[in-house]
Amino acid sequence: MVDPEATSTRPKRAGRSGPKLAGRDPELRWLTARLSTGEPATGELSTGEPGRPPVVLVVRGPVGIGKTSLVEAALAECGAAVVCRTTGTVDGRACQGLLAGLREAGAPVPDPDPRAFESWYAEFAAWAAGQAGVVLVVDDAQWCDEPTLRWLTLLARRATALPLRIVLVRGGVTDPATAETLSDLECWYSTEVLDLGPLPAEAVARLAAEATGPLATRHWVEPSGGNPLLLRVILDELGKVAAGVAPLAGGPVDAGLVRSLFGCFPGYVRAVATAIAVLDGQDLLLVARLAEVPLRTAEAAVEMLRAQHVLVPGGLAFRHDPVRTGLLADLEPGEPARLRRTAAFLLSDAAYPADVVAEQVLELGDLEPWMVDLLRDAANNACERDAPWDAVRFLRPAWVARPNDPGLAVQLAETVAELDPGSGFDLLQRAMELQDDPAERAGTAARLGRPALVAWRCATAVTLVESALSGLPADADPQLRPHLEALVRLVGIEDRTSLAKLGERLRSDADGLPDDHVEAGDLAVRAVIAALEGTEPQQAADWALQAVRGYDVTVDDSAVSAAVLTLLLSDEVDVAHDELTRAVELVPAQRSEYLAFRGLLGHWCGDLTSAAADAERAYALGSRTEGRAGGVVPPIALATVLAERGETGQARRLLVRADTPQMREHTLLRPWFQLVDARVRWAEGDHEAALAEFRRCGESLAEVGIGNPLLAPWWFEAACLLAEDGQYEAAAEFAAQGAEPALRWGTARAVGMARLAAGVAAPPAERAGLLEEATAILAGSPALREDALAELELGRSLVDAGDTAAARARLRRSAELSLRSGNRGLLRRAQQTAAEAGIPGQASPLASLSPAERMTAGLAGKGASNRIIAERLFVTVRTVETHLTSVYRKLRITGRAELAGALGQAAAEPRRWGVAR
Template sequence: MADRDAGTAGRTPAGRDAELSWLAARLSAGAPRESSVVVLRGRAGIGKTSLLDAALAARSDTVVCRSAGVAGDAAAASRGLLAALREAGAPVADPEPEPDAFAAWYEDFAAWAAGKPGIVFAVDDVQWCDEPTLRWLSLLARRATRLPLRMILVRSAADGPAGAAERLSDLESWYGTEVLDLGPLPTSAVAALAREAVGSEPGERFVRHCVEQSGGNPLLLREMLDELRKVAAGVAPVAGSAAGSALIRSLFAGVPGYARTVATAVAVLGGQDLWMVARLAEVPVRTAETAVEVLRSQHILAPEGLAFRHDPVRDGLLGAVDPAELSRLRRAAATLLSDAAGSPEEVAEQLLELDALEPWMGDLLRDAARSACDRGAPWDAVRYLRPAAAARPSDAGLAVQLAETVALLEPAGGFDLLLRALDLQRDPAERARTAVKLGRLALVARRCAAAVTVLESALSELGAESDPQLRVSLEALLCLVGIEDRESLPKLGARLRPGDDVVDAGHLAVCAVVAALDGARSRQSAEWAIRAIRGYDPIADDSAVSATVLALLLADEVDVARDELSRVIELVPAQRSEYLAFRGLLGHWCGDLTAAAADAGQAYALGRRADGRTGGVVPRIALATVVAQQGDTAKAAELLREADSPQLWEHTVMRPWFQLVDARVHWASGDLDAALALFRRCGESLDEVGIGNPLLAPWWFEAACLLADDGQYDAAADLAADGTGPALRWGTPRAVGMARLATAVATPGDDRIGLLEEAAAILAGSPARLEEALAEFQLGRALVEAGDTAAARARLRRAAELSLRSGDRRLLHRAQQTAAEAGIPSQVKPVATLSPAERLTAGLAGRGVSNRVIAERLFVTVRTVETHLTSVYRKLRITGRAELAAALDQTDDGRPGVLGGVR
């Protein structure tokens, strides 16, 4: 039920000024668009609804559509919202429409909403909403980011049907959602309420007792103060006793003793069926039924079921029980629940309250932990396992289970616990299996150096008669971990047995990435990576994914790499932040900065909410890479500062890439000396770990461009020559084209034109859109210098088109500036700003294809289609599909106009 009795509607709740200001700011018409959904969470009676009442009371210019979830009537909230929409004059939709029907309704809704200063959808007790209602709210939230719409969802932290948390997770974890958890009232607010109740200034001891016994819960506090109104201010109500005891005495005044016994049994069992309550209370079932009716009549129990109206009353009742008696009741309750085949977690909650555990209880706590992990609550699993492990310190299996569970929440902590668990194991095969787990975790916790030592030891302990598959898995994992260890990477070649007979997916992934990092066999590397993808199951073990994707990216097998990243993003939620970041880097690699920014931005947002398995280094560097290319060097520098941590220096691959992006930022800021020093340091970092691929962090190419722009052609030519050999050895069109381009920019005078033409042609046959745009720009500039303005127009136009479509604002500005200085008129049309993915999506949508069909044709999710269309509408300054066809046809030949006068 909504906690309206925790405060007076429309009145500022005591002690909630900061929360009210925070919420009011999000309801303001000028609030940032990212915070379009706000979730208010807290225990019953904590004041959630009164806070919302106060915030909405101040928004007289806002259309408020308010409803509430109802236990036992899952569709009540949607009916209430639709009724409120109808009353406000808005179009009304089916809460579970077909996608096309929703799109049609949304266009009408958007047109209605666009003229409103503010709209609020407020849903109390959202945990009782059914899945169609939540899906409808989620879809609307994602589509309405440009409308003056806010959603306020009020959720009890404890109440709700089974599966409520999972149904709400989509809304609560969306990057546009902010969560406000209401905690207990501060001491100052308790003092203010006490002052209001007793009519004078309360003493410190009185306030302290009120805080301790109410737990800062406004509802219970007001009930307490009603009982204590006659007590003189400044003195504790009952010396040596808690105010809660007085409240319990008041609540149970006149209640028969058997009813209090039953209430205590209900408090211990937490809402089990009446038969079990009667067994624990040691009374007949009929007596228990009578007791429950008495407790309901006294407003102690809820009208339905076996639950207290307010949790503090339950806590106070248990606090009044003698500790020895309470321990006896807990043990009896655990036995009853276990004998009745109750859920392991219900039994575990009883056991956690005991001072000492019996042997059988440890196994039950382990079962409870597995159950908690299965429902996606590893924090509860850790609560169950810690006391079990403390009671059985020599149980290696229990130690491993605890370590794996802790690792879900804190990878570094789980890694340390796995190291301790290894000390408890004596069997070499068991140690090897645990070492495999440790190695996989090391890739997440960035503890690869320590893991290499353990894996090598485990491998040496395995006898010749050991499981061959275990040995193969251990060897493959040792190589995968070794890639991320700066000391081990140069030695990996001796461990590998590349060849067509290799079938283990992990081993194939290592062969692929080592060959890619070596920079010698691009086709072989890609073939091994593709075979590895076919051989592993990322749900069971995703340790080979990053290596495989890196090999595919360097070999320019970008479509396969993108498909694999999209697959694992959906299948491996624990690693979603890092895989989104990798897909962002892939988007940058292919010159689609719009998609790259969306992926990297989402990865960064996920990484900031919870460190998860990545610690945030890769998402920060990915986002810095994209925003630097888009021209926002200040933001890129800030992100690099956030990423610069001891964890970064454990990365063999991300460390040189970090230095490369840092150099780009200094170059864009005009600090050429620092940029050149960072480019050279990047090259040294690659040499330190034996990485020979010229494309992983192409410092030589960018440093050559910097020196050439500065007129230092000889130094630029030296770097271009150093990079050309490895680039030709790698042999992809990107590598060869970049080598030709570096040589061209380092060549002064008109001789560079032919080299630039060759580089542009080679790069046009690769996914390297950013490098192709740079080649076209350099060629256009060279033609301007040679006096061939007509030819320069075409090249500068091509450079501008590619820059617009990719989102490279820096190069776009340079191309436009060069054209202007040469007297070439410039004109940019909105359609030219669309990325290739956006243009393809918009073209299909403009022909009337539904979002679902577009998603199927392009092999993306419906959400991705919606994101592209939202961006398209913004860039083209239109409101919906009906205007797409006309907006896309902006030039006579169907191409976006960039530089006027060029055809």
């Protein structure tokens, strides 16, 4: 009987006796230690970060594995903690149950309305801090509704300092509507996951011996697989058999007991059962033909098998699969292969799909030529239904049968590349070695691009493609040569050694055909080459815009990164943001990478709130998926945002994870990594190490001939660092290094940053003029962070000059820009400067907005509809409406039409904010 208290939503104090568990001591110690709100757990089975207690604990496993019993036992050890339990449902009752339970425990809980969360949380935190512990348990979390999961996510992220634990108990199948939210929560850095596996063999044997004695324990219990629920079913079945109250009704058996099971049947019954096992429940007519008996005889045999509970009622499936496998295992040597071969012929003659026939062929060792062709057809069918794993299963034995077939090798390689790009690349290389015809070899080389980018085999790919190009005959497909040449550039530009080796070729190819005759991918490469050289921003932007209009990301997204980087460096941030958003929505395989790039774009435009949201989601997705640089870009993007917010410890851990060989060989990620690393060292107070890292960043750019001063503006950061330390002459040297390339590039951001760097390093008499010029230029750029910094430095300079009236206006603008961007560090510096100068503070209405409200208001102020805002922020439309209502009240405006003016973002203002659209 189920304990009613185990499923109640009412709160209870832990400490009652838990269920007795067998074979679960390590898991119980793991869960009990993490439910404790004392010192962080770092012991056995630990998967979290050392020194950080987990907030969310996920216990997952298949049905019947004992998840609930384990949680019950761990809760019994929680002492005086308040425990609230509920069960996940799709109708939202889980959240209502938790809130009701908290209310009964004395917590200040409002009506279950998400709009009341912010005002409620402060009271809840004060209450929870006075408790020995608070544990919220959600059983069947895989069926939990989306609003409840979002509420729990918000609570978990806010409550890292409270004695709160959220326990999610989930099975292996998840509601597709909430799968992504639940997975994101599981990948959060304050979440630890316990995958509950089978019971140990000794525990299974002990339980079986206690229940049945020596009654065939090994033969009957091993098929349970260590699943406690299945084990109980088996033991119950054995008890009935031993007591003589039930027939031998399909408990799991092995080959050794099949003979006794079928001993009471006529021989034709076992033959029919064996045919059913081979055909796996196909048409009874085929079963009769395979068993070599008349159809009526097969029908009689099936009725007998159903009467004895061997087959399910009304079907041709076994009650327990081990009966099926036992039948096949008990066949004479050579008989399984004969039956499989015959079954393949029968299914093929009956016009069954190639996939079904292939399942029989897969069991054979030696394949006939027609079987290889059949497997290739089955693989094509599998690819059409988006099942690459099945396609690989079909193609591998076919390739073993024909290892020197280049066409088969290419088909296998392309299929494998979808699942394992590195292995797919190796197989494509092998296929090229098998091909004698230069045109065919070139066609295979054209397929190297995506696996090379994903598996970081760019240098090898460039060599192979160049080799194919050199041998390409003049009468080959006229589209093949330009495609291969574009591929050399597209792949080579992402690898440091390849970029250096390509050198003049990459530059000279930019002067080929007119733009309207060039493919979109080639235009994107032209654009990024021009942008990296740092000489022609307008030409680079034009090429990138043409590329964006010319490619389809659902067909080929390989040019997205090059086009977006060019647009970003050219101050075309709105188009860059739209293109990344399109890629996020339409290229799910690369979603973590594009979200990370969008987070970097948000940081680039000074919008830390949206940058953090994108970077955190990218990191969560990147923890469980692969993509081109997918394992490197998300942690670097998140570290960039954390470093800006002063969370140096977490940023350092992410940088350590991202410091991989693939990152060190990347043309663009390596200098950016070094820049962020230097920023973290600066924030940690190690100015000497930070300065050295800034210099290494500049050297990395120079090694590959990148002259754009904005890609990783190490000179700007170094000048600001030295000026902060009072080393103005040294700061001026760094500012001078960036001034010339910045003026040559000529965008508002570049010129404004050059003036700002010169201003912070200038003598006091010259400083205010340069800084005022910098603020005027940066105000027309997307550089919100640098604009706020320029206003701050100008305000400080005016304070030093004794002009407090002018300083007040500059410092106020710096504070407003910092609030708009979510940059709390710059805001504190502006407020501190004003306070030290005796300038009274004036709280801006923007200060009262929460980060979520600022993001929502920024998008609404740019004209986005509530539906579009909800899609971009991954919230519901009702949540958007709630945020906007709060914004109108706090800013004292009547509606949407006044938002742009209230936020300082009037439609006539030329400035663009990238992500805050």
